[in-house]
Amino acid sequence: MAAMKKLERLLDLVALLLETERPLTRHEIRDALPPGAYADEDESFRRTFERDKDELRDLGLPIVLEAVPGSDGSRTGYRIHRSEMEADLPALDPEELASLALASAMVGFDEAAPEVPIWMLGGAGGAADLDRTRPVAEVPGDSVVRDLMRAVTGGLVVSFVYKGERREVEPHYLVFTKGHWQLSGRDRKRLAGRQYRCDRFESGVDVSDERIETPDVPIEVREDHAWQFGDAEPVPVKLLVDERHVTWLTGFLRSAEIIQRRDDGSIIVQELVRESDAFRSFVLTFLDGAEVLEPAWFRQEMVDWLEALA
Numbered sequence: 001m002a003a004m005k006k007l008e009r010l011l012d013l014v015a016l017l018l019e020t021e022r023p024l025t026r027h028e029i030r031d032a033l034p035p036g037a038y039a040d041e042d043e044s045f046r047r048t049f050e051r052d053k054d055e056l057r058d059l060g061l062p063i064v065l066e067a068v069p070g071s072d073g074s075r076t077g078y079r080i081h082r083s084e085m086e087a088d089l090p091a092l093d094p095e096e097l098a099s100l101a102l103a104s105a106m107v108g109f110d111e112a113a114p115e116v117p118i119w120m121l122g123g124a125g126g127a128a129d130l131d132r133t134r135p136v137a138e139v140p141g142d143s144v145v146r147d148l149m150r151a152v153t154g155g156l157v158v159s160f161v162y163k164g165e166r167r168e169v170e171p172h173y174l175v176f177t178k179g180h181w182q183l184s185g186r187d188r189k190r191l192a193g194r195q196y197r198c199d200r201f202e203s204g205v206d207v208s209d210e211r212i213e214t215p216d217v218p219i220e221v222r223e224d225h226a227w228q229f230g231d232a233e234p235v236p237v238k239l240l241v242d243e244r245h246v247t248w249l250t251g252f253l254r255s256a257e258i259i260q261r262r263d264d265g266s267i268i269v270q271e272l273v274r275e276s277d278a279f280r281s282f283v284l285t286f287l288d289g290a291e292v293l294e295p296a297w298f299r300q301e302m303v304d305w306l307e308a309l310a
Contacts (some may be wrong), residue, residue, distance in 0.1 A: 017063060023076065025075060064079060147204070156209070161203035184221045233274075238292070239271065240268050242286070243265030244289060245286055280301070
């Protein structure tokens with residue numbers, strides 16, 4: 001399996017350490033992250049993990065080493081206390097907080113600094129505190145991202161061309177996850193929540209002077225999975241997953257709802273799918289370790305597709 005990109009691995013690592021309720025040992029961390037995050041060979045894994053940990057600490061992320069409960073101090077593990085990261089920010093889920101923490105610490109923009117600097121969103125320091133000499137991640141930071149930052153922080157309606165159509169959107173969140181900037185908000189034409197990948201914009205962003213009230217329930221940014229995008233109505237798909245894939249899938253597919261845990265260790269999850277082709281390809285990666293259960297028409301489509309491949 002191809003190695004995971006470093007930035008994606010660091011985002012997943014920070015999110016895991018923020019989410020855990022107890023310190024995790026090195027090997028528990030490796031088991032909880034998606035396959036390909038770290039090498040299976042112990043010494044290579046240890047070296048890479050130590051570099052990641054030291055780099056994150058150098059960036060100011062408060063990774064602490066604590067005794068694992070119930071081990072009488074014989075085992076130690078790592079975690080990040082959310083209270084040290086959140087300060088006066090509103091409640092954020094682990095993925096959002098990880099993205100914000102890493103972005104404020106290490107994101108370098110391709111062009112000039114944005115009008116609304118990302119360190120303002122993190123609530124830690126200002127422009128004078130940012131060390132421009134240290135290495136930064138090469139992630140997209142063009143005018144689209146800068147304009148969206150200004151719109152989100154100011155509560156301003158935006159418009160842009162996406163999939164050949166001009167969209168008018170009330171922006172709610174702008175999050176860097178899985179290697180891409182994602183915008184969520186209310187699409188005024190569809191009168192519903194939508195999510196947009198910023199690298200797929202087909203025009204610049206027009207930021208209006210119209211301000212919106214902060215919604216009681218803002219549209220969340222979902223995980224960046226291909227089958228969750230599109231304008232089709234989402235279809236709930238039930239998937240039976242073999243025990244050997246459970247740890248990876250529940251870490252990777254955090255949007256999925258666990259419907260049932262079986263005695264043999266397998267689970268049934270339900271995922272909302274807009275793009276069936278992308279989800280079928282995802283299921284195929286498990287080979288005989290996953291089975292589509294419902295709906296019946298989706299299951300039959302999966303069978304017909306596999307028979308055609310065969």
